[in-house]
Amino acid sequence: DAGVTQSPTHLIKTRGQQVTLRCSPKSGHDTVSWYQQALGQGPQFIFQYYEEEERQRGNFPDRFSGHQFPNYSSELNVNALLLGDSALYLCASGSKGTDYEQYFGPGTRLTVT
Amino acid sequence: AQSVTQPDIHITVSEGASLELRCNYSYGATPYLFWYVQSPGQGLQLLLKYFSGDTLVQGIKGFEAEFKRSQSSFNLRKPSVHWSDAAEYFCAVGLAGNNRKLIWGLGTSLAVNP
Numbered sequence: 432d433a434g435v436t437q438s439p440t441h442l443i444k445t446r447g448q449q450v451t452l453r454c455s456p457k458s459g460h461d462t463v464s465w466y467q468q469a470l471g472q473g474p475q476f477i478f479q480y481y482e483e484e485e486r487q488r489g490n491f492p493d494r495f496s497g498h499q500f501p502n503y504s505s506e507l508n509v510n511a512l513l514l515g516d517s518a519l520y521l522c523a524s525g526s527k528g529t530d531y532e533q534y535f536g537p538g539t540r541l542t543v544t
Numbered sequence: 545a546q547s548v549t550q551p552d553i554h555i556t557v558s559e560g561a562s563l564e565l566r567c568n569y570s571y572g573a574t575p576y577l578f579w580y581v582q583s584p585g586q587g588l589q590l591l592l593k594y595f596s597g598d599t600l601v602q603g604i605k606g607f608e609a610e611f612k613r614s615q616s617s618f619n620l621r622k623p624s625v626h627w628s629d630a631a632e633y634f635c636a637v638g639l640a641g642n643n644r645k646l647i648w649g650l651g652t653s654l655a656v657n658p
Contacts, residue, residue, distance in 0.1 A: 435587070464645070473548075473634050473648030474588070487645055521587060531576050531595070531638045533646070535587035 433458060435524050435536035443542045444512050452507040452539045456524030462486075463505040464533060465497060466521040474521055480505050481527060509541075517543045546571045548637050550649035557625050558657045565620040565652050567635030576638035577618040578646065579609055583631045591633075594618060605629070630656045 436455045444450050456463050462481045466474035476489035480499035499505045503524075509516055519540050523533035547570045557563055569575060576595050580588040592603025599611040609620045618635060632653050636646040 471650075473636075473650050474646075475648070476645040479645065489645060523588075531578070531593065531646075532590065535580075535589070537585070537587045 435522055435534050437520075437522050437536040437539050439539060440537070441540045441542075443544060445544055446512055446514060448512050448543075449508065449510045450512060450541060452509075452520050452522075452541070453504065454507070454522030454524075454536060455504045456522075457534050460524035460526050460534070461503050462525045462527060463499055463503065464523045464525070465505070465507045466523065467491070467516075468519040468521055468538070470518070477507070512543045514543050517541060546575075546637065546639060546647055548635055548647055548649040550633075550635055550652050552652045553650070554653045554655070556655040556657060559627050560624050563620075563622045563625045563629070563654070565633050565635075565654070567618045567620065567649060569616050569618065569635075569637050571616075571637060571639065574613065577609075577611060578636040578638065579603065579607070579618070579620045580634045580636060581605075581631045582634065582651075588634065591620070625654075625656055627656045627658060630654055 438453045464479040465477040468474045477491050478488040479486050483499045494510045496508045519538040521538045522536045525533045549568045578593045579591040582588050591607050592601050594601050594611045602608050632651045634651045635649040
């Protein structure tokens, strides 16, 4: 049983560019949450998707957007990249009935230069 | 505002010694409480969780945690640390009625001396 998978593992972008990160949830899970983890910090909640809709959002600007597909996989898009967007982006999946129990992927390390 | 505090940024213990990592939260009601571990280059793994009931919860890898309402604390403990326990440990809070996100502490980095 595959756990949560994320791609790519690492990514280097230039300021002003756009980036798309991908996540496939654990089998049987239908919710996907995205977190940003800056170096030396705890994860910060970006948003969560269920039934292809954004259910809740953290304190992130509109440059951060997402999508969930019918197969429950998800994408995180970040436009107009800033140096401060450099971080580890974590995807976590869960099921509607057990929202709190989230399983995390290994993350995508984004570096903005 | 709700917050989670992990007072110890870094802790070093000897292998075989006992361990206690501290976590305090600020919230008006009883939250849902979690401890996660993050090893280098890996994602976060859930060690244990508290929702209700017995305030002493057992987790994986020999860890346990105790919820103390009067102290707003949820400290993580292990009686005998192994070298493989070296990692970053995060305490997180899920807010009742707002079950769509977790609020995280800044983490405690654990080093284990042989």
